[in-house]
Amino acid sequence: MIMRIYQEADYAAMSRRAANLIAAEVIRKPNCVLGLATGSTPVGAYKQLAVWNQQGDLSFKEVQSVNLDEYKGLAPSHDQSYRYFMQTNLFDHIDIDIAKTHVPDGLAADADTECARYDELVRSLGYADLQLLGLGRNGHIGFNEPCDRFVKETHVVDLTQSTIDANARFFASADDVPRQALTMGIGCIMAARRVLLIASGEDKADAVYNAFCGPITPQCPASILQLHNDVVLVGDKAALSKLAAAGVPVCE
Numbered sequence: 540m541i542m543r544i545y546q547e548a549d550y551a552a553m554s555r556r557a558a559n560l561i562a563a564e565v566i567r568k569p570n571c572v573l574g575l576a577t578g579s580t581p582v583g584a585y586k587q588l589a590v591w592n593q594q595g596d597l598s599f600k601e602v603q604s605v606n607l608d609e610y611k612g613l614a615p616s617h618d619q620s621y622r623y624f625m626q627t628n629l630f631d632h633i634d635i636d637i638a639k640t641h642v643p644d645g646l647a648a649d650a651d652t653e654c655a656r657y658d659e660l661v662r663s664l665g666y667a668d669l670q671l672l673g674l675g676r677n678g679h680i681g682f683n684e685p686c687d688r689f690v691k692e693t694h695v696v697d698l699t700q701s702t703i704d705a706n707a708r709f710f711a712s713a714d715d716v717p718r719q720a721l722t723m724g725i726g727c728i729m730a731a732r733r734v735l736l737i738a739s740g741e742d743k744a745d746a747v748y749n750a751f752c753g754p755i756t757p758q759c760p761a762s763i764l765q766l767h768n769d770v771v772l773v774g775d776k777a778a779l780s781k782l783a784a785a786g787v788p789v790c791e
């Protein structure tokens with residue numbers, strides 16, 4: 540594993556560092572494939588990228604994007620769908636060509652066929668040059684939940700109670716959280732040339748520690764990243780606290 544760890548003071552600094560790394564990729568390769576993530580963690584980085592885009596420092600015109608996942612059963616117009624999240628948090632504020640943005644279709648009549656289509660799409664784009672990842676409190680990446688095996692392909696997943704509870708804050712109640720999602724599998728994530736994992740807050744400290752210092756196990760899906768040869772972890776002090784306590788060297 541070749542890994543760089545940036546420890547930032549707080550969420551704002553973490554977001555700025557992550558945005559810088561994404562911008563560097565877009566500047567280096569204007570037609571790059573960006574793997575994008577949802578959740579509250581990337582929101583600050585997306586805001587920063589939008590500012591740089593509006594200032595004319597960065598263009599997304601030729602970028603292709605592939606998102607990690609989507610709730611099964613939510614329409615793109617649903618305010619908790621990940622397509623809606625991407626539109627409102629990033630795509631509506633930058634010059635990306637919407638036709639070049641890809642999110643699994645949560646309303647597909649046959650979800651398994653949609654998963655196969657999405658897997659083939661990501662493969663045909665040559666996989667992500669940079670895959671941005673958040674981290675679930677239980678170590679999930681995308682919606683690859685703790686499980687007894689790593690699932691390689693894009694697939695339909697049953698969400699765990701811990702994820703339903705964690706994501707209930709975005710819905711009227713936990714009952715409204717979809718029970719299933721379509722998620723890129725571990726294969727596409729690991730095929731990305733570089734992985735950028737971001738984490739913020741004390742409630743991610745155990746997941747960060749288990750992902751990078753624990754055993755490689757599908758019970759902590761992010762632990763597979765120990766086998767990737769180009770991983771950058773950007774976290775705030777709280778999220779990295781257990782790594783730091785274990786003596787793992789970090790860049791400040």
Ligand code: GLP
Nearest residue numbers: 577578579580673674675681682
């Ligand atoms: C969701 C998403 C993940 C994300 C995770 C963490 O379940 N499917 O891609 O990383 O939540 O979210 P947050 O950043 O809000 O903690």
